[in-house]
Amino acid sequence: MNSEHLVDVIRGDNVESEHWGHIAVVNSEGKLLYSKGNPNRVTFARSSMKPLQAIPIVETGAADHYQFNQADLSLACASHNGENQHTDRVKTILSRLGLGTDDLKCGTHPPRWTEAYEALIIAGKEITPEYNNCSGKHSGMLTTAIHMGESLEDYYKTDHPVQKRIMEVISDISETPLNEIEIGIDGCGVPVHGIPLKNLALSFAKMAKPTSFPEKRKNAIEQVTAAMMAAPEMVGGTDRFCSDFMKIEEGRMFGKAGAEGVYCIGDLETGLGIAIKIEDGNGRATSPVAVEVLKQLDLLTENQCVRLHDYHYPKLKNARQEVIGQLSPIFSLKNA
16 A cells, blocks of 8 residues: 655745655554555654663663653653753763763754754854764663773763663564564664554553553653653753653653654544655654644544644745745545
């Protein structure tokens, strides 16, 4: 099955562009309930996998040993803006480990938050690894490695115990055999995992309702998802869909974006998991699709729809900040 038309990009009175893609909605028992496009499309989850990658921090005892609070654990799931609230916390976590930002193997890029980038330029400071949007995840990986007495210089490599533990978690929660998980390398240098979209949705469904797992894993999952919802500002930051969405949901849902047009949601109340992949990889289409899916599933109140309107129908603006168009979701979910 090919991708399907999900979002129109409207300029003036014309449809200027279209975003096509795939959607899977799965319950915690693994039943595919609704879909668009191909729910079996093997998809690199990219940063949407971070909540699963954070689970070993708790399971190994590293989070307790190094006194992770909810904001610390939420940051381990983050694709953050590089605001002070993020970079200061990364440095605080590393200091507890007796490490510095040079121990992060995520590489560097400018902060996503323009004000943070401008402040660096004005101060004449170097862009260092804590500004990488994945530095929280890497800090968590280092925490697990140092707690388990493992090497630190290669924690990011596929054959390192840190990454092997993560693979086991992903295989178990997504119900995908280890030998069927496709492996690539993410933008921050660690392995990235390719699984069918419906299995990615299943992962979020089972994290939303983790009753089928042994107590240790169940508790770890609940700690990770509770941390994301309690400190959503760590997951993204100012004016980011992940953070604003979880604030509006007030402890009911957790969501995580991934590069190349991926978005995933888990709903604690219904135990549903949602996975979205935009075929052209453009992340601007993910929030319109995500909000529209939740609306069609009747999972949003009228007030929540109003508060999420600007993510549901994002405005297009010119260089003068005048509104000249918008993105509009145009699909209807199909019963599986």
